Amino acid sequence: MYPDGVAGDLGELVKAKIRDVPDYPQPGIIFKDITPLLGDGAAFSAVVAGLAVGHPDVDKVAGIEARGFILAAPVACTLGAGFVPVRKKGKLPAATYSEDYQLEYGTATIEVHQDAFAPGHRVLSVDDVLASGGTACATANLVQRAGAQVAGIVVLLELSFLDGRSRLPDLPVESLLVV
Amino acid sequence: MYPDGVAGDLGELVKAKIRDVPDYPQPGIIFKDITPLLGDGAAFSAVVAGLAVGHPDVDKVAGIEARGFILAAPVACTLGAGFVPVRKKGKLPAATYSEDYQLEYGTATIEVHQDAFAPGHRVLSVDDVLASGGTACATANLVQRAGAQVAGIVVLLELSFLDGRSRLPDLPVESLLVV
Numbered sequence: 001m002y003p004d005g006v007a008g009d010l011g012e013l014v015k016a017k018i019r020d021v022p023d024y025p026q027p028g029i030i031f032k033d034i035t036p037l038l039g040d041g042a043a044f045s046a047v048v049a050g051l052a053v054g055h056p057d058v059d060k061v062a063g064i065e066a067r068g069f070i071l072a073a074p075v076a077c078t079l080g081a082g083f084v085p086v087r088k089k090g091k092l093p094a095a096t097y098s099e100d101y102q103l104e105y106g107t108a109t110i111e112v113h114q115d116a117f118a119p120g121h122r123v124l125s126v127d128d129v130l131a132s133g134g135t136a137c138a139t140a141n142l143v144q145r146a147g148a149q150v151a152g153i154v155v156l157l158e159l160s161f162l163d164g165r166s167r168l169p170d171l172p173v174e175s176l177l178v179v
Numbered sequence: 180m181y182p183d184g185v186a187g188d189l190g191e192l193v194k195a196k197i198r199d200v201p202d203y204p205q206p207g208i209i210f211k212d213i214t215p216l217l218g219d220g221a222a223f224s225a226v227v228a229g230l231a232v233g234h235p236d237v238d239k240v241a242g243i244e245a246r247g248f249i250l251a252a253p254v255a256c257t258l259g260a261g262f263v264p265v266r267k268k269g270k271l272p273a274a275t276y277s278e279d280y281q282l283e284y285g286t287a288t289i290e291v292h293q294d295a296f297a298p299g300h301r302v303l304s305v306d307d308v309l310a311s312g313g314t315a316c317a318t319a320n321l322v323q324r325a326g327a328q329v330a331g332i333v334v335l336l337e338l339s340f341l342d343g344r345s346r347l348p349d350l351p352v353e354s355l356l357v358v
Contacts, residue, residue: 023240031272035292038252039239039261048256059305062219070264073217074256077227083249084217091209091245102295113214 007129010050014156014177017043032157032179034128038070047071050176051126051154052078058151059121060084064110064135064142065091071156081124083115086139089158090098095144099138110135119147130175133164140171189229193335193356196222211336211358213307217249226250229355230305230333231257237330239263240298241322242269243289243314249336251305260303263265263295265318278320280313289314290319298326309334312343319350 024031037043052075063072064086076083089098089109096111117123123143128135130153131138139162140150150171158164158175165173196216203210211234216222231254236251240258243265253261255272275290296302302322309315309332319329329350337343337354344352 018342019273020199024272033272034263035271035273035295039295041238041255041259041261044262045256045259059220063249066245066248066266066270067264070242070252070262073249074253076220077224077253077256080220082220083215083223084218085249087245090213093203093212094198094214116214116218137356161322 007102010047011177013037013043013046015179018157018177024102032129033144034067034156037156044074045174047156048074051075051156054174055079055124055152055154057122058124060123062086062112062123062125062139064127064139065127067129068127071128073155075124075126075178079124081143083124086110086112086142097142099141101134101138102132103134105167110138110142112146114146117146117148121146121148122151123148124151124153127153128156130158130164130173132162133167136164137167137174138158142174189226189355190224192216192222194358197336197356210309213246213335216335219238223253226335226355227253227257230254230335233353234258234303234331234333236301237303239296239302239327241265241291241302241304243304245316246308247306250307254303254305254333258303263291263302265289265291265304265321276321276324278317280310280317281347282313287313289317289321291325293325296322296325296327300325300327301330302327303330304332305334306332307335309337309343309352311341312346315343315352316346319347 021031060082061076062084063069095114153173155175158178198212200210239261241263242248242253274293332352334354337357
């Protein structure tokens with residue numbers, strides 16, 4: 001089932017296929033690069049299936065710009081659900097809802113189209129990494145402002161030392177690998 | 180096969196599901212917004228299948244940041260191929276190849292990881308829109324610099340009045356809808 005001799009569960013596959021890039025984007029940071037995982041067709045398909053499983057009944061899958069798009073879009077296709085891009089400020093052409101969230105220094109803003117979700121929709125949020133939870137929390141707020149419901153938050157990789165789950169206390173969070 | 184009463188071919192589906200947003204990103208421009216198409220699960224799946232068909236033997240699918248990711252990633256999954264992100268300058272953590280291309284005013288730069296493609300790989304390039312062809316041409320150059328081969332360039336929507344095909348004379352270009 002898994003490529004290149006990786007045995008066991010999806011977490012082991014993710015661990016084997018992510019590479020550490022030191023000093024990116026700044027000195028002292030070790031960046032978790034998912035491109036080797038994406039570039040391996042069998043691994044990519046296995047991970048997409050693993051993110052989608054357990055959510056057969058969602059109406060929309062929300063993907064967070066930009067790496068989140070790469071995982072969320074095939075999850076939407078797998079589930080037969082619609083795909084909704086959650087974008088950086090100013091990138092969506094029609095009327096939007098906006099949410100600000102904190103970064104280490106300063107704030108950022110993400111947006112969705114106001115007509116992307118309808119009241120009652122069940123929405124699965126997909127991203128590559130759960131770190132401090134700021135983006136995931138802002139995405140959940142955007143979904144709820146439209147009257148829709150967060151059915152789940154799924155990520156490839158959770159950085160548990162940043163404790164993002166504490167910002168998402170009432171939401172079901174799943175990660176394929178926790179480090 | 181098609182959602183919401185759309186009959187006929189994929190081009191008609193794309194036409195029915197794209198909306199025109201006037202004066203975005205600048206006054207006088209009519210923006211072709213693909214989010215209604217992405218948000219309709221049946222339409223999205225049909226379009227992904229239509230972009231993938233005819234390319235069963237590619238090794239990698241290249242998606243161009245950011246909207247190209249949304250189409251290219253599920254095409255890669257459908258084909259069982261690896262996904263390679265073609266990103267804006269400075270977004271990829273490891274060693275890259277870069278290509279500059281002309282915009283209406285000024286230039287832009289896109290990059291891929293140097294180890295994303297291997298010599299002999301057959302690569303399918305996927306994007307939402309073919310306009311003047313600058314991005315598609317730069318992507319083809321990046322593939323070829325790695326010794327790989329462009330097996331095809333597929334897009335949802337081709338703006339024929341901008342004549343992007345003339346910049347891609349030796350490459351197989353397919354679009355689901357030409358306007």
